[in-house]
Amino acid sequence: MNNRFYRPELDIVRLLAFLSVFFHHTSSRNFYQPETKIDVLADAAGFGLPLFFVLSAYLITTLLLREKQRTGGIAIGKFYQRRILRIWPLYFAALTVGFLLSVFHGYFHVDWRWYLAACFMLGNTNLQPGIIFGHLWSISVEEQFYLMWPGLVRKLNVRHLTFAALVLIVVANIVLVHYGRVHATSYYPVWFNSFVQFEMFAAGILLAILTFNETTWLSSWLTRWIFAASVPVIFIATEYFCHIETQNYPSDGPLSLCLGYALIAFSCALFIYALLGSKGWPRWLVHMGKVSYGLYVIHVPAIIFMERITHGTPLWLRQVLALLLTSALALLSYRFFETPFLKMKERLEVVPSRPVEID
Helix, strand or coil: CCCCCCCHHHHHHHHHHHHHHHHHHHCCCCCCCCCCCCCHHHHHHHHHHHHHHHHHHHHHHHHHHHHHHHHCCCCHHHHHHHHHHHHHHHHHHHHHHHHHHHHHHCCCCCCHHHHHHHHCCCCCCCCCCCCCCHHHHHHHHHHHHHHHHHHHHHHCCHHHHHHHHHHHHHHHHHHHHHHHHCCCECCCCCCCCHHHHHHHHHHHHHHHHHHCCCCCCCCHHHHHHHHHHHHHHHHHHHHHHHCCCCCCCECCCHHHHHHHHHHHHHHHHHHHHHHCCCCCCCHHHHHHHHCHHHHHHHHHHHHHHHHHHCCCCCHHHHHHHHHHHHHHHHHHHHHHHHHHHHHHHHCCCCCCCCCCCCC
C-alpha cells in the first residue's frame, strides 16, 4: 500500500461536479432568468451536488479505513481538526461577508435566523430565497455526516459498516415515502433534508468498501462504457422520476421519489467508479479540481455580480464571464487564504492524502 493516498482523477470528479452545479445555476430562472424553458440538461446538472456528497463519503470512508488498518484505530480528534481546517475558514468567511453584504448593501435577503443556523451547521433548515450564500446549506449536511461517521468506522468492522450504510438508505427511503405521500414540493423540503441526502453518502460508503482492496481496475473500454452509461441514468432520474431541481414541482408520489433518488445515488457512484484509475489528466485541470471547494463557495456571488453588470448580454457570455470571475477568485482564495490552513491540516494527517501543492 502506498504511503500517500491521492488520486488526481478524483479532483477531475470534483471539477466536473462543480461545473455541473454552475451550469445548473446559470441556466436556472433563479439567476439569469433565460427566456427559454429549463430543459432536461440544465435540470439534471443540479445533480452535481449529490456527486459531491457521494465523493466526500467515498474519500472519508477510504481514508478512515486505511487509518484503521494502518494504526489499529482512528484518531477522532485529529479527524475533526483536519475537517475544521479544511472547511471552516472559508465557510465562515463567506457567511460573514454574506451577512455584511445583506445588512449594509440592502440588495440581498437578510435572515439572521438562517445565518445563526448555518453557524451551527444547520443551514439546510429554515432556508429562504435570496440569501447570497444560501447554497452553503450543503456544507451543513456534510458536517452532519462527519459528526457520526468517524465514530462508527472506529467501532464497527466492514460488515457492520455495510449494514450501517444500508440502514441510511432505508431511513432515506422512509422519509421519501412520507414526502411522496403528502406530495411535498420536490425542491423544498425534500432536497434539503439531511436524511434524504444521506442516501448519497451511503452510496459513497458502499463504493469505498467495494474498492478498498484495489485488486484490479476496470479495463479502459469498459470504463468508458460505464462512464457513458451513468449520464443517461441521471437524466432519466431527473426527467421521469423526481424533478427535484424544479422549484415547487409537487412530487408524483413515493415510488417516483424513491426510485429517482436511488438512480441518482447509483449513477453518481458509477460515475466515480468509472474514473478510478484513469490517468493522463492535464495538470491544470487537476489543479482546478483542487480548488473546487473555493469554486463552489464563491460561484453564486460571482454569478449575481456578473448578471448585474452584464445584464442584457447573451446567456453564454454571462456564463463564461461568471466562470472566469469565479475561477480567478477561487485560485486567489486557495493560494493566499486556504493554503496556510491546509498546511496545518497536512501536519495532522495520519494517512497522507492530497498534497497542498502539485509536485
